[in-house]
Amino acid sequence: MVSEARQGDDGTGSAELREKATGAVLEARRLLNVSGARPSAESLGPVIDQLAGVEAALARKNEDFSTVFVHLGRLLGARCLNGKESATFDSGERAEALRRLRWADRIGPSANPLVVEARMMLIFLLAPWALPRTDGTRTALLDALLAAADQRVLTESLLRDLTEAKDVVDRIAEAPLGPEFQRQTARVKRDIEQMLAAGSAYPDTTEETAAAAARAAAPEAATTGTAVPGHDQDTVAPDDADAPESALLDAVRGLVALAGSRSTPQFTRVLVWLVNALRPQTGGHDGEILELDPEVAALLRRAAAGSGAGADGVRGGADLALRALRALPPDAPERARTARLHAYLLVAAELLEPGSVDFSTAERPTPEPGGDGGNPLDDWPVSLTLEPGLVAYLDSHHGHLRAFAAHLGVRERRFAAYFDRLLAYRTGDPGYLEDAATLLREAVDASPADSWWALALQAELAEVLGQAASLGGSFHDADVSLATMRGLAATLERDGSLPPDAPFSLSLALSTADGELSHAQRTGNHEALPRLIDELRGRYAALPPDSSWRGELAKRLSRLEELRGDTQEATGRALPGAAGAAGAARTGDHAAEREVASERELLERELAEIRRESDKPQVYHEQEYDRRARLGLRLLLAVVRGDDDPALLDEAIAELTRVRVLLAEGRGRTQCVDVLTKLAEAHMMRAARGGPRADDDRRAFVEITREALDELAADVLLQIGADHGLSSALNGALLSRRLAFVAFLTHRPADAVADLERGRALVLQAADASRSIPERLDAAGHPELARKWRAQVPPAPLRPKTHHAPPPPAGGPPIPSGLRRGALTALGVRPGAGEGSGTRQLVGIADVAELTAGLAATGTDALVYLIPGTPLPSRSFPGHALILRPGAGPAILPLPELLTSDSPPLERYFFAAAERSRSLADPAMSASWRAAYEVEWQAALSAVCDWAWKAVMGPVLSAVRPVLAARWPLARPPRIVLVPCGRLGAVPWHAARIRGLGQHGHRYACQEAVLSYAPSGTQFLAAATRRRMPPATGRQVLVADPELTLPWAEVETAALRAACYPDALCYGEFVTTGEVPDAAGTPAELLAVLPGGASPASLVHLSCHAIAAPRPTDSALWLAGPPGASQDAGRLTVAGILDGAAGRRTDTAGPLVVLSACETDLSTRHHDEALTLATALVAGGAADVVGSRWAVRDGPTAVMMAVFHHHLTTGALAPPDALRAAQLWMLNPHRELPDTLDGPLRREATRPDLHRLHHWAAFTHQGNPASARTG
Secondary structure, eight states: OOOOSOOOTTSOOOHHHHHHHHHHHHHHHHHHTOTTOOOOHHHHHHHHHHHHHHHHHHHHTTOOOHHHHHHHHHHHHHHHHTTOOOTTOOOHHHHHHHHHHHHHHHHSOTTOHHHHHHHHHHHHHHSGGGSOOTTSOOOHHHHHHHTSOOGGGOOHHHHHHHHHHHHHHHHHTTSOOOHHHHHHHHHHHHHHHHHHHTTSSTTTTHHHHHHHHHHHHOHHHHHHOOOOTTOHHHHOOGGGGSOHHHHHHHHHHHHHHHTTTSOHHHHHHHHHHHHHHTSTTOOOOOTTTTTOOHHHHHHHHHHHHTGGGHHHHHHHHHHHHHHHHHHSOTTOTTHHHHHHHHHHHHHHHHHHSTTOOOGGGOOOOOOOTTTTSSOHHHHSOSSOOOOHHHHHHHHHHOHHHHHHHHTHHHHHHHHHHHHHHHHHHHHOOTHHHHHHHHHHHHHHHHSOTTSHHHHHHHHHHHHHHHHHHHTTOOHHHHHHHHHHHHHHHHHHHHHOOSOTTSHHHHHHHHHHHHHHHHHHHHHOOOTTHHHHHHHHHHHHHHSOTTOHHHHHHHHHHHHHHHHHTTOSOTTOOOOTTTTTTHHHHTSHHHHHHHHHSOHHHHHHHHHHHHHHHHTSOOOSTTHHHHHHHHHHHHHHHHHHTTOOOHHHHHHHHHHHHHHHHHHHTTSOOTTHHHHHHHHHHHHHHHHHTOSTTHHHHHHHHHHHHHHHHHHHHHHHHHSSSHHHHHHHHTTHHHHHHHHHHHHHHTTOHHHHHHHHHHHSSHHHHHHHHHHHHHHHHHHTTOHHHHHHHHHSOOOOTTOOOOSOOOOOOTTSOSSTTHHHHHHHHHTTOOTTOGGGOSHHHHHTOOOHHHHHHHHHHHTOOEEEEEEOBEEOSSSEEOEEEEEEOTTSOOEEEEETTOBSSSOHHHHHHHHHHHHHHHHHHOTTSOHHHHHHHHHHHHHHHHHHHHHHIIIIIHHHHHHHSSSOGGGSTTSOOOEEEEEEOGGGGGSOGGGOEEETOSTTSEEEHHHHSEEEEOSSHHHHHHHHTSOBOOTTTSOEEEEEOTTSOOTTHHHHHHHHHHHTOTTOEEESOOSSSOOOOSBOOOHHHHHHHSTTSSSOOSEEEEESOEEOOSSGGGOEEEOOOOTTOOGGGGEEEHHHHHHHTTTOOTTSOBOEEEEOSSSTTOOSSOGGGOOOHHHHHHHTTOSEEEEESSOOOHHHHHHHHHHHHHHHHTSOOOHHHHHHHHHHHHHOTTOOOOTTOOTHHHHHTTOTTTTSHHHHTTEEEEEOOOSOSOO
16 A cells, blocks of 8 residues: 555664554454454454554654554444444544545555455445344335335435445455455445435336336346337337327226226226326336236326326316216215226326316215225235246345335335325315325335334324324324324434434424424423424534525424413414414514514514415415415404504404305314304404494304304314313313303393303213214114224223323224214214204203203202303403202392402412412422411411302302291201302312301301202213112222321221121222222222223222322322332323223213212312313213312311211211211211211211311212212
8 A cells, every 4th residue: 555654764663663563453453354243342442542552653753554544444433333323423533434444445556455444444434324233134224225215314415425435336346356255346336326326216216117127027038139028119009199188088988997897905006007107208017017917007008108198188087087986876886996096187187287186076985884805915915926036136136126026015005195195185085094094004014013114104104194183183193193203203213323314304303393392282291392392403403504404493493492481372272374473473583573663564564475375376175264264363463462453353354254164164174163263252352342233243253152162062072082182172161151251241041051061071071972972873874883983992091191192003993083083974073064063962962951850850959050250351240150940941140259360269269279289299398388388278268168158159049049048947958059160160169158157156058058069061960860879789899098198098998898888899908907908909990890890889989099180181099000010000090080981881870989088079270171080980970979179188087988978878868968967067066976987086086176177178079969869
């Protein structure tokens, strides 16, 4: 080699130093030449240090160090490769190794073995990801390039490195080495050339690759000049010289005829090649090589001959197919295939001339019941059939053709899925997405699990699921999509080979960011956002300034920062076009503009921009809906910000009214509830200004708000599982209360009842409705849908609480919401149906007549809605009680002091209760601080109970029973069911009190009436008609605290078993009593004894911890975890209870469930959904549930529970009466101790403070209010 080193004057150096250098080089060669193994970092380090030292010493002595220089480059390269398979580990060490190896490559002679070795290391270092792993597998990047030719993994730097590597290989090939070496060098060169060619026209190389496969399949033809059988030049029919239009129409006629004799998979494959044949300059098809039968091959060649007809000719062919489709009877077996022929011809025309096609005539093929027979992989193979000799030949000479043949069916399905996605985009029909997902699922299942094909196809499947979620799908679709993308990102991170700036990496990152944003907005869970922000910032910084990807990353970062700053809408669901409306107004650029321009000038600029965009051609089905919604919302935002120009409000109403029409026509659905709500608000704003249209605007407000509630209920029904239902239902009660206020103002109490019922407890209502859907489908003439519904796998009630959604079950619908959407559509539940929707019938909202009949049947005197008032700028709108009684019309009772946002006692209580709950949940809080919070809370509780009598319960009791029970001590107390709205659900109304009466200086509401609670009138009616199981004769289950943190829990459980339920099963932990538990008390064991379980009990009593979570569906009982499981596995949530009861029969009797510990009948947020552990158990099939509004002390609670069960069993009282009797016993200073109180409980019962509110008032009754014990 020519030396880069300096030479001494005499050309000689230290012999000792040269000997040391020789030894170091030999050691380096020994390490690098170990066959089949890479040298470890530990072994490389000392030799690298030694060579570096020798090199420096030689340089100081002006000795030749070129050999050391190159070997050190090889060692540095080996250390970079050791444990590294990343394409971008651009460290200083790699740069130094490349510098040395490139020097050797640049000046070294080809025959020099060291130069050859340096060049080989240079290739490895330029493409480290191309080296086989120690386990023999490929990196994701290598598999993407060799097996899938996926250009989305390539970057400019990768292309430069591969180009350089190819040139280096050419120089290696010049070395005079043996034949085996030359063969290996040729193979490396072919691989690199295949990698470089991967993105040349992908995925548009299918036809060219097929032709190349044909040539490779018959190598003798290439040498002898013999044509390949069936190839273009010998098989084109003579009449292919006809006019292109005629040839194309002939092909379409033939394909229409073919639809009756081919299976759907076979015909779909033909259509993929048809679309390909209609592209200009693709040439003909080799039907024999593609394993197409001669009839199909001839038709495709005829279509290719007609490709010159262009988009007009293809549209003519589509018209011909449409006429054939319309001529077929509805039940014709070929109808679905003919419809797909028509739709794919529309796609072909669209690809030729974008924006030129009217897709309104497309008819989504309806799959035949049970499919059309056969295995799709038999009718549509994944790979071509190759002779063994040809396989070997392709492996050694044409790797890309071998990959093409192996994955042809996968590629074809991917193309078909792309066409179906385009059809969904242009028609708005989500059914096409189900078709696309089915094809992608087949392709994924047919691909090796760890291959690039499987990974890339799963990414596309995740995109389809996300698209389905935005086209009227469910949150479960979105969650599965997000979980899939998270899993793919984790796989690529572990693999480490894909460059972070590769288009595939960036696209996946952006899609994941969109999914994370939507998920965080919907659930309030921001756990994943900090890491996501850091990742996107890193990607942004690594891109060149002129990269178009930077703008997309910046948009996501802006939205993430905005969300993290808690500036999103309260619903957490962005409106259509929010980035250009309210969201855009918050960006930094607009903030700067507002400093120099008025709001009106800013508005004009934004409106001009929106209108410019509106003038562009329509490219997707819902585009007009989205554009008009964006315009109308921006106009309305200007009005809200203070622009009082009447024309602005009129224009906003006009645009949003057009959006409403589009919704009714099925031409839009995105965030339709929010859009309708804003339109209703706009009408009310205009009504408040007076004028001749005020009455019309008020009527429009009522009508549109009711439409919004129907759309909301339909969306809740579509969701799978209670947690997703909650995300949809959050605005329902707010809208229903708005309607009720209007009904109050116009003195229409019956309408107020109906409107309140529309929006309350929608999650509970949807859970009830879902159980009846199979029977409804049978009755409506859809037995196949009913069968599929019954066969579907219900939501897993005990899935751990994580931010990962489970994948859809094998054999389930390709889109999780697909079956549910189809069933609901069959029952008349569909977007835009408005007043004609089947939503109300399916949800089963009770009317006044049904509610009053239910009151009469249960002997209940009144159902009372408590609706808080609202402070207004000019005055306060008072609260009301809406009272229903048997045999009478609803009555409105004004309650002027019932204001949740302007009531000091209420505000103080809510704040003190929240602080107390936080203190009890914080193990680090000192005892003195916890005691201080307790004292303040008790004082606030006393004050709110005083206020509750004066503000609410006194007037209500007087209205229900004009003379108080105190006037006639022997009179039967009235039975009242309360439905508190909003935050009023957290108030213990049964403990409302008046001073100066009673033995402790107060008289309580529970002494005047038997009080129960219900989430809504409809839920009251469902519980009122449910039979009670006799608690003492069926299976009884008593659960003691499995966590051993409630000292009295096992005492309570043991006392109940001894005195009331001697045959009861005992679950949990028993340390002090010596009881041997029958089970640990896991969530699964408890679900088994609840309604819908394998062994339902008549009584379940739980003495364990519970917590009311910020998100109500996460509120949970703290039970025993299965052995070896995490702590979360012992939590049974509200969502788990509702989902676990999904399969129960609706006509069975229900048990009594007693929750004797903390916060089991409390919501801390989203109060109007009334989702608590108690209400979930009632909705899940319990007849009666006793729960608590706050964390209680377990000693007095154990006493009260023993008294409750005494009245239930010995006293033969119904649960609501037994609870009232126990509370009155706690208030009685002359109380007598029943037999159920023994040992420690008897001593605890002598406490002088049992009458204090915090000991007894926590407990409430939900469920059947009747006084009858059973039946």
